[in-house]
Amino acid sequence: MSIRDVAERAGVALGTVSNVLNRPDKVAEATRKRVQDAIDELGFVRNDAARQLRAGLSRTLGLVVLDVGNPFFTAVSRGVEDRAAQDGLSVLLGNSDETESREAAHLDLFEQQRVRGLLISPVGDVYERLRRLGRRGTPTVLVDRLVEDHPYSSVSVDDVAGGRLAVEHLVQTGRRRIAFVGGPAGLRQVADRRTGAEQAVAGSGASLEIIETDGLVVGDGHAVGAALAARAAGERPDAVFAANDLVAIGLMQSLAMLDHRLVPGDIALIGYDDIDFAAATVIPLSSIRQPAELIGRTAVELLLRELEAIGSGQEVEHEQVVFQPELVIRASTAGQV
Structure with a gap:
């Protein structure tokens, strides 16, 4: 009709x-x-979509996250959706799966849909593409990424400080042979957490082994855990800092299958994100907490401010909001050396 x-x-x-x-x-x-x-x-x-196109004013935001299967990004998305709904906006969610081709496909779709604004946790170098969107009046806010050399607002957590917190905790519990597990190395969040870990071991008398993974899912942790379990006892690290909780959970599963006493007695284990599952694992997982929903809500706030400035013809002021991470200590790092 x-x-x-x-x-x-x-x-x-x-x-x-x-x-x-x-x-x-x-x-x-x-x-x-x-x-x-x-x-x-x-x-x-x-036909609201047609009406919005005629008016040149969409009521939809685009959101691209690295991995929608990661509970951290699920919580970020929830924060985005909740805050957007307060202003009568809907959200189109795209999962890049940490691949540049999928990221580009989502950006193509959002550009075709004429989204009102874009929120993205980028994989590749998308800044020229984002500049093109900006020239068309579509602002972008980076999510879970600090931007330093590009003119965009951003919401992030200090991942260098988070990595430092995690490894300082391991060192304080007497651990000296520490492994950092995560990847790919080109992912900014992974690189920053590794940098913080390196800073923590400097001058501490501890060593840091780097074990790079292809991704940040449970299966990647499983594979590394199996490899560590296959080592002779004296060749294993006495602590592991996983780049996120999913990798840490995979590690715990592999090590627990070998001998449930390995964690935390022989190997202390700490993750990153403090997802809901972290406290519910067989051995409750120590982790570095990020305010996931607050990150999402804050990103929408910044985007709405830019849209208001654009609508009123004012100059857009870009903001960088950086939250501080929090150490959450549980049983997985409480064992004796």
């Missing part, structure tokens, strides 16, 4: 139906009721 069908059923002009849909205060109550009755009888549903 179209707006023309509604006008014919109600016996009014097309413009009257349009006013009922968009400016009901301009229509007399009796006429408004007649049009609404026709809408109900015909089952008319307005």
Whole structure:
């Protein structure tokens, strides 16, 4: 059913139906009721997407995350959606799966859909693409990424400080042969957490072994855990800092299958993100906590400020919000050396 069908059923002009849909205060109550009755009888549903395109003003935001299967990004997305809904905005979610090709495909789609604004945790060098979107009036805010040399607002956590917190805790518990497990190394979050770990061992008398993984899922931790379990006891690290909780959970599963006493007695284990599952593992997992939902909500706040500035013809001021991580100590790092 179209707006023309509604006008014919109600016996009014097309413009009257349009006013009922968009400016009901301009229509007399009796006429408004007649049009609404026709809408109900015909089952008319307005084509809001077409209306937004004609008006040049979308009510949709685009969000691209690294891994929607990671509970951390699920929580970030929840924060984005909750805050966007307060302003009557909807969210299109894209999962890059940490691959540049999928990231590019989502950006293509969001550009075609003329999203109002973009939130992204980037994989590759997308900044030229983001500049193009900006020239068309679509601002971008980077999520879970600190931007230093590009003109974009961002919301992030100090991952260098988080990596340092994790390894300082391991050193304070007497661990000296520490391994950092995570990858790919080109991912900014992984690189920053590794940098913090390196800073923590400097001058501490501890060593840091780097074990790079292809990704940041449970299976990657499983594989590394099996390899560590196959080593002779004296060749294993006495502590592991995993780049996120999913990798840490995979490590714990492999090591526990060999001997449940390995963690934390022989190998202390700490993750990153403090997802809900961290406290519920067989051996509750120590972790570095990030305020995931707050990150999402704050990113939308920054985007709304930029949209308001653009709409009023003011100069856009870019902001960088950096949250501090928090050490959460549980049983996985509580064993004796």
